[in-house]
Amino acid sequence: MKIEKILWPNDLSKCSEGALPYVSSLAKKYGATVNVLYVTPDLTRHESWYGDFDSSHAQKIVEWETKKAEERMQEICEKHLSDCAAYAKHARVGDPASEILEFIREEDVDMVVMCRKGEGGHFHMGGVAQKIVSNSPVPVVITQDAEEKAGA
Amino acid sequence: MYKKILFPTCLTEFCEHIFNYVLNLAVENNAKLWIYYGLGRESLTEEELLEEIKKGEELVKSAYGKKLEEKGFENYMINVSDGDVVSEITKLARNAHVDAIVMGTGTKPPMAAGEDIRVGPLGQVTADVLLWSPCPVLIIPPAWVPGLTRR
Numbered sequence: 001m002k003i004e005k006i007l008w009p010n011d012l013s014k015c016s017e018g019a020l021p022y023v024s025s026l027a028k029k030y031g032a033t034v035n036v037l038y039v040t041p042d043l044t045r046h047e048s049w050y051g052d053f054d055s056s057h058a059q060k061i062v063e064w065e066t067k068k069a070e071e072r073m074q075e076i077c078e079k080h081l082s083d084c085a086a087y088a089k090h091a092r093v094g095d096p097a098s099e100i101l102e103f104i105r106e107e108d109v110d111m112v113v114m115c116r117k118g119e120g121g122h123f124h125m126g127g128v129a130q131k132i133v134s135n136s137p138v139p140v141v142i143t144q145d146a147e148e149k150a151g152a
Numbered sequence: 153m154y155k156k157i158l159f160p161t162c163l164t165e166f167c168e169h170i171f172n173y174v175l176n177l178a179v180e181n182n183a184k185l186w187i188y189y190g191l192g193r194e195s196l197t198e199e200e201l202l203e204e205i206k207k208g209e210e211l212v213k214s215a216y217g218k219k220l221e222e223k224g225f226e227n228y229m230i231n232v233s234d235g236d237v238v239s240e241i242t243k244l245a246r247n248a249h250v251d252a253i254v255m256g257t258g259t260k261p262p263m264a265a266g267e268d269i270r271v272g273p274l275g276q277v278t279a280d281v282l283l284w285s286p287c288p289v290l291i292i293p294p295a296w297v298p299g300l301t302r303r
Contacts, residue, residue, distance in 0.1 A: 001176045022288055025153035029181070116282060125283055133282065134257065134274045137295040139173070141252070143288040 003030040007109040009037045009100045009132070012072050015115040015145035020080055022143055023113045027084040032110070034087040036077060037103055038069040039096040066091050097131035104138055113141040154178075158186045158250040160241045160281070162259045163215050170292045171216055174254045175223055183251075185228040187212055188244055190237035201234060208232035238280040246286045253281060254290040 008023045010016045027034045043058040073089040081087040092099045104112065117126035133140050159174045161167040178185045189208050196204060212230045220228060233240050245253055258275025282289050 001173070001180055022153060029153070125279075130274070130279075133278075133291050136291075136293055138293065139296070140291045140293075141288050142282055142291065144285065 001030075003032045003110045005035060005107060005109045005111075006032045007035045007037060007100070007104060007107070007112045009039070009096070009112065009114045009128075010073065010076075011096070012038065012069060012076075013115075015117055017076075018145050019113050019115050019141075019143045020076075022141060024081060024084055026111065026113065026141075027081075027087075031085045034081055034084050035103075035107065035109065036073050036081075036087065036089045037100060038066075038073055038089075038091050039099045040066045040069065040091065040093045041096065042094050062093055066093060097128045097135075100128070100132055101135055104136060109138055111139050111141065112136060113143065115145055116142045117145060154181045154251045155183050156186070156248060156250045156252075157181075157183045158188060158241070158245050158248070158253045160188045160190065160237070160253065160255050160277075161212070161215075163189065163211060164259055166256050166259070166294065166297065168215070169297050170254065170256050171219065173292055173296070175219060175225060177254065178227075179223055179225055183227070185225070186231055186244065186248060186250065187216065187228060188231045188233075188241060190240050191232065191234040192237060194234045196234070204234070205232045237277055238284060241277075241281055242284045242286060250287050252288050252290050253285055254292065255281065256292050257294060 003026065006023060006027055008019060023034055026032065040062050043062055044055040070089065070091050073091070077087050077089055090103070092103070100112075103109065112132060114129060114132065115126075116129045129142060133142060154177060157174060157178050159171065161171065174185065177183070189212050191204055191208060194201065194204065209230050209232050212232070220226075231244060241253065244250070255278055256275075258273065258278055260275070278291065282291075
């Protein structure tokens with residue numbers, strides 16, 4: 001069984017971090033490269049229903065978020081993935097589900113490991129996770145969040 | 153990490169492809185494998201139910217027995233039960249302290265060669281197992297069925 005590239009889509013939430021043990025154990029077992037991906041939602045692409053607006057302010061927020069996410073990903077990688085064969089961090093801007101699916105195809109990922117929900121809302125299953133499971137061309141491991149696991 | 157694996161099956165052609173993956177995963181990780189086949193909600197007498205369970209076990213053995221033998225894999229158990237399939241799968245996963253459930257996106261994926269992989273939506277059982285599972289769920293896409301297009 002070939003698992004050379006593992007994708008860990010991460011929104012830097014507590015639940016995303018819950019997938020870490022599964023990511024690192026798979027990476028160690030199969031000597032795979034871990035790709036950590038953070039997608040910043042693109043705030044500048046909204047339709048201007050109420051007239052055109054200057055998107056430079058929204059652009060600055062997106063850039064700031066991406067920069068902060070890169071810093072946090074670097075911390076996570078150094079702290080938790082240093083004993084894995086290799087890791088790479090990626091930051092993209094756009095629709096999270098579309099960007100993750102595009103990344104899978106572009107980078108020829110072998111497996112995706114992600115939590116079933118992110119930090120937005122108190123839902124059992126997040127919309128991004130659902131879209132990835134339904135449309136991914138490669139196997140997806142969906143982990144549950146730590147609080148639910150403790151209560152199970 | 154994957155020392156106990158649960159494979160719920162509905163004995164379709166898609167499940168057969170998933171089983172190849174599950175078997176390799178179990179062999180490589182030296183894991184124990186549970187193969188679960190659900191009968192669904194049945195109103196049967198105890199004797200009839202026992203008969204159905206026996207039939208179900210035979211069906212699972214005839215579907216996967218040869219592959220298990222070829223791999224020389226003996227660390228497996230076959231479970232057949234009646235009742236709500238999702239409840240039974242999650243109950244088994246909880247009671248057996250399973251590390252991962254491996255299943256497909258649904259029972260009716262596009263199977264004919266040349267079909268688009270996106271035709272098959274997420275099935276209800278898979279969607280519910282994802283919600284109620286006490287452990288990680290590994291979903292195998294229809295794209296892994298040989299001959300299907302990857303658009």
